[in-house]
Amino acid sequence: MSRRRIWYSGRSAELRLQPIVGVPRSSSPTGVLRLLPKQYLSPLYDWKAMEKDGFSWWIRRIKRALNLYDEFRIDHFRGFAGFWAVPAEAQVAIAGRWKAGPKEALFDAIFKAVGKINIIAEDLGVITEDVVRLRKAIGAPGMAVLQFAFGSDGYNPHLPHNHEPNQVVYTGTHDNDTVLNYLGVRKNDDIPWSLIEAALASVARTAIIPLQDILGLGNSARMNIPATQLGNWRWRIPISMGFDTLEPQAKRLSVLVSLYNRK
Template sequence: MTNVVLERRRAGVLLHPTALPGTSGKLGQAAMQFVDMLAQAGITVWQTLPLGPTHADLSPYQSLSAHAGNPMLIDLAELLAPGLLEEHELTACSRRAAMERASERFQAGNYRESEVFNHQAYEDFLAHHHWLRDFALFVANVETFPGSSWLEWPEAMRNHEPAALAAQQEAKLGTLQRVYLEQYLFFVQWSALRRYAAERGVFLFGDIPIFVAHNSADVWAAPELYKLDDSGNPRVVAGVPPDYFSPDGQHWGNPIFDWNRMAGDGYRWWIDRLASQQERFDLLRIDHFRGLQAYWEIPADRPSPVHGYWMPGPADGFLEACFRALPNLPLVAENLGIIGDDVEALRHRFRLPGMTVMQFGFDGSANNPHLLHNHKEWDVAYTGTHDNDTSLGWYQSLDEHTRHHVNRYLRIEGAHMPWSMIQAAMGSVSRLVIVPIQDFLGLGPEARFNTPGTIEGNWLWALPDNYREQLDTARLKAMLELYGR
């Protein structure tokens, strides 16, 4: 599907907002300064990871909600101007306590309204986001029963019984109001960021995990949409067989959709999910697109990925329903890993851009699709992704034979990595090239954001406070102009 982002050659950056500097939050001045730097350098696309609230492991791919924004990204300093917070509360209060005070003032009307921030706009937001009630109740329950999943809640609450929900709604009204306000503030701040970026010619590129976390508002509120047993535990879970990222495969643990059940109402849950993300982004990547054609199903009682098997996905019927409901849906397919002709045929039938990753190109085969000479115009080319080492770290870790192959192919000696890699990527025929910010800053393995198959030390890396001084924007802009980006 054509999209304004892909109408011409562009360069983009990959950075999750959690990695921005800033102690009061990320979606205010910190994010806008980042956009300013992108515009100065001629970069016109900013790609993020999923924006939902996370569990304790901080993975944006295991969210508490498929719809909600992460309240930790809200910039509390932005609440000073409308009078929802006072200056000393930014440092004297915990984030939750600060939001509780802001919520109390908001509900009492003790704040200054503006064109974009007012009670009518708040009411309109609540009315148009029907997922919010279940999410707020889920958060209230998480705070009421700390350290437990929804399977361990009292039976009536676990089963989402109306009487239990009504009682909790009355008992935890203050918590629910705080969550409503958090989501409204996230919406207001993200919308302001998107407008700010658009005014400077920068598009926002989002990411949608195909599966959701079991311990989430989505599964608790609608367990019938997933392959669960009578107790609510997954009968089967998601993962992938052995591949480049993990020689032993990966056990993700996400419950798997009951696609037949979802088809019964025309995939309404998914259409609502896509619509809520389309509110935020100009382009959307479906992570693990191959799961729409066939997915790796692992029995819950045999958790090793090698015990999994392929199951058919919803394929054409699903995508037809999505594009029928959302004709301008701007999708990109993540088609990395074990990808068969059937997956690529599905992608091409719907004219969806795919992905290439330069780090994957050097297996010795001249037919490798990740090599520059095999790139396609409509695909999105990357030096590396959030799951890769930085390009410098990757290059330094190569064995001598592979490093020699890289040097020959890129016609370099390696002294100027990763800029040699970046320049090669910019010369790709692909309309859009995305480079992780770590590569633009020339950082090594210490700046890796995630290592698949591990649970420690991920999602923690952050930009240094002086990153804008470290990036040579004039050099980068000249390079982009050289390659028509």
């Protein structure tokens, strides 16, 4: 499985080589990200020009991904339904406004070109009805993240009793802290395994557990901190942590996988 971003960097080759970029920039529409300076934002696609071209750039991008991976998750899926557009001259993202995305037209073109494919929709953040309709229309599973589940009411969609079969459940994603640090417990505490078991017990068809959570690692093993540019994606399995030392975790995981009929 791979992760594909809906947006791309303003420094990428695509910005120079493809006629697909408009003047405004994209942003997350919620919380502190709306106040970010514009250097953290991404160029937008010229969706009208892309549609006239039959979305050929997207089709090439998807074909390339299919040559490398069995399936992939598209981050910021909600941008296909609608996105927050910020004028290039604006100094902060809050100066933007909502604009409509390509919706089903893009996926109709992709499916016509390459057939039905396995896409996971990262439907996190501000998820409105148009995003839900689009995801269901193309049959893509959404996401549930257990670190987002607790502390509100019983209608929180990330709570296990609100999960759906056509969904992927995570203890946490690459953008989250490790479960150990999220819970604020000690390294040898058993509580993180409760969250791992909750993910495996979910009705969601797919469960993904980061290796850092299985190993019970803390904040130093965090993969990524959103809206930061340095120090991310550097964690590796320590050389000293040979697989022969991981037998206890492997056995425990095997028991849970068998118990909840995960394959």
